[in-house]
Amino acid sequence: MRRLLLILLLWGSAHAQDITLPEYERVVLDNGAVLLLAEKHDVPLVGLQAAVRGGTAVDPAERAGMAGLLATLLQKGAGRRDAATFAEAAAGVGGDISASANIESTTISAEFLSRDAGLMIGLVADMLMRPILAEDEFLKERDRTIALIQAAKGSNVNALMPSYANAFIFGEHPYGSPPFGDEASLAELEYDALRQYYADHFGGDRLVIAVVGDFDLETMKAKLASTFGGWAPAGAALPELTGAPRIEGRRVLLIDKPGTAQTYFWIGNVGVPLTYERRAELRLANTLFGGRFTSMLMTALRVESGLTYGASARVEQYTAPGLVTIRSYTETSKTVEAIDMAVGVLDRLHRSGVSDEMIASARNYIMGQFPPTLETASSLAEMFAYLELNGLGRDYIDSYGAALEEATPVSVHNAISDVYPTSDHLVFVLIGDAAAIRDDVAKYGPVTEMSITEPRFRP
Secondary structure, eight states: OOOOSSOOOOSSOSOGGGOOOOOOEEEEOTTSOEEEEEEOTTSSEEEEEEEEEOGGGGSOGGGTTHHHHHHHHHTSEETTEEHHHHHHHHHTTTOEEEEEEOSSEEEEEEEEEGGGHHHHHHHHHHHHHOBOOOHHHHHHHHHHHHHHHHHHHHHOGGGGHHHHHHHHHHTTSGGGSOTTOOHHHHHHOOHHHHHHHHHHHOSGGGEEEEEEESSOHHHHHHHHHHHHTTOOOOSSOOOOOOOOOOOOSOEEEEEEOTTOSEEEEEEEEEOOOTTOSOHHHHHHHHHHHHSSTTSHHHIIIIIITOSOSOEEEEEEEOSSEEEEEEEEEEEGGGHHHHHHHHHHHHHHHHHHOOOHHHHHHHHHHHHHHSGGGGOSHHHHHHHHHHHHHTTOOTHHHHTHHHHHHHOOHHHHHHHHHHHSOOTTSOEEEEEEOHHHHHHHHGGGSOEEEEETTSSOSOO
16 A cells, blocks of 8 residues: 555545545454445446555564565465466456555555456455465565665665665664565575465454445445455464654764765654644645645755755654654765755754745645545545554544644644654764765764665664
8 A cells, every 4th residue: 555644535625624535334344354335436447455454564573574575476376376367367357456565554456347346356355365375486576576675776775765764763663674675684584484474464354445436335245245254364463563762862874885976865753653633734844844846845955055856854654653754865075065954944944833824835735736646446445444454533534624724833833843853853864975974974973884785774
């Protein structure tokens, strides 16, 4: 499932106070599986989102990458179909089906014509309950993932920043596990361990299925109940997640890539969970700070100084607090200048807050961005599953528009104070030429250094 920090739906209106969800039915089966169904007859398509609670957060510490590898293998044959036959079955009716591993769930997304619902639901059921998990496919995908990580270290280091930053800031917390593993952990993964992982973490008691589209509600409910209602529970209990503490003081992780012309950097700390009550104010604040092209960070680092082509801020929220980060890059000789400027903008956000005019601008931006992305059956199914997985009721959306309208400079500043780290409590993660920047970046705090050739992301 694509990460959704805040989900909005404009149901036929451009006014924030009119944001509401369409009606949907929630059914809990005897085995604990949850069904979420909504009829939408204005399109011939059906969108389906099946999510199994767990995800990369339940990867064993010494076997990071297990969930990601399993999600890939779910697509490599299931039921009586091998990988090629399975792919042809969906493509033959114009359907689309894929699996992915996220921090707190493994999901299968499908989209298909309503007339092909029986076939496509059967394919989803095979992926979840009867995956082949062939050993040759396991070995091939494990080695392929290692090769992709190695290739990224050579030509796409920015793609690895989440793994380095999560590992350094979260440490041994489950959120610190690299989502697709690292070279060392993947090399140690064994086929039997993957099959045991599937048995431990896949089952009907962890299943959420959301279906939206052109179908008869009672018929679809009966089909899903008969298909998934008998799936046995997962073999192990779902671990309970607690929040990681915020980092006190400053510290630096420097990943050495000799000779590189640019420094990629993240600056941040641990933030807040999805249940944070000032979500509207937080979204407004982040839009203004680093969530759009005209943000404070982009204006300072790109438009006014020309230090980078891109600078942004992101607030990640899960069951437990995720990261709050500033993200950018610059040429090696400008590393300290760019970082100093980014920290200065953060200081200004804390010191000056935002005005009524800025809030109005951010509100208009938010209200213009989301409606087109949540009009399809698939996007609605994804959103329903997201709410269920995170224990959020429909009021999480229905009350959101009013909260946007009611936000004031004072309430937004309170969110800024709650969520964004101050400049004296920051973690800096940099990938760059250590010989050129090592001494200069030491001013930001104690430096931990590692080579980009090391097979792990955690120092």
